[in-house]
Amino acid sequence: MTTLSHRHCRAFLPEKLFLPRDFFIPEVVATKATLALEIGAGRGKHALSFAIAHSDCHLIAIERTKNKFMAFEKSALQQLLPNLTAIHADAIAWTVFALPPKRLSRIFILYPNPEQHNPNQQWLNMPFFEFLLSRLQTGGEIVLASNIEAYIDNSETQARDVWQLKVERARVPDSSQRTHFEVKYLARGEACWQLTMIKPNGYQTRFDDWLPKES
Ligand SMILES: C[S@@+](CC[C@H](N)C(=O)[O-])C[C@H]1O[C@@H](n2cnc3c(N)ncnc32)[C@H](O)[C@@H]1O
Incomplete structure (x- = not known):
């Protein structure tokens, strides 16, 4: 059984968050469909191609910046993919209010702001x-x-030491074109890396039974 080493991390306080504007929970969340989440989807290049390539998985792709989301939504409306939901929101608040524990099979965070x-x-x-x-x-x-x-170095260390996940690190192939940022960086000859982090058996967090209060 893996229990997080809590002394390393401040507790997250989900009860302090506000419901996102125009919030709704997509119907797919309450079904048994395989569900994936993309955080920071940008203009949706990865979201659209992932949904086309994985018709057995529903992807909820979230983008916070309005102009990027509008470009994403426009492409999503043109392609009308039944297994893609584009959401304009902050992914943190949206996840807290919309998703029950252990619901997601995959989460993508592709080229996050470097911070x-x-x-x-x-x-x-x-x-x-x-x-x-x-x-x-x-x-x-x-x-x-x-x-x-x-x-990537810091995330890999955090994933192993704080979050106690299984981690694989790989160089993104030069031919990869999943997102607009990936295309831009690889075209400039920059190296890109990827971590794949797996949640082990018996893993416990302090939020495994946490659900938002009914409003
Ligand atoms: C550097 S861009 C990468 C966009 C896209 N993944 C790509 O690779 O082309 C990072 C994106 O994450 C979005 N973002 C950052 N924090 C977010 C959050 N809390 N919720 C939703 N989107 C977020 C930003 O608005 C921005 O569009």
Whole structure:
């Protein structure tokens, strides 16, 4: 059984968050369908191609920045993929209010903002990461990609030492074209890396039974 070493991390306080504007829970969440989440989907390049390639999995892709979300939504409406839901929200509040424990099979965080001057805002440094892990199924995976080697180095250390996950690290192939940022970095000849983090059997978090209060 894996229990987090709580002394390393401040507790996340989900009860302090406010319901996102225009909030709704997509019907698929309450079904048995395989569900994946993308955080920071940008203009949706990865979300659209993932949904086309994985018709057996429903992807909820969240983007906070309005103009990027509008471009994403426009493409999503043109393609009308039944297994893709595009959400305009902050992924932290949205996840807290919308997702029950152990619901997700995969989570994608592709080329997050580097937050080099504010490392507390890097995803694996945030107390929210424990909540995110509570929403992942046993054996589920989180895929994180970045062109910033220090971001990947730190995330890999955090994943092993604080979050006690199984971690694989790989170089993103030069031919990969999953997201707009990935295309841009690889075209400039920059190296990109990816971590695949697996939630082990028996993993426990402080949010495994936490649900938002009925409003
Ligand atoms: C560097 S961009 C990468 C976009 C896309 N994944 C790509 O690779 O082309 C990071 C994106 O994450 C979004 N983002 C950052 N924090 C977020 C949050 N808490 N909730 C939703 N989106 C977020 C930003 O708005 C931005 O569009």
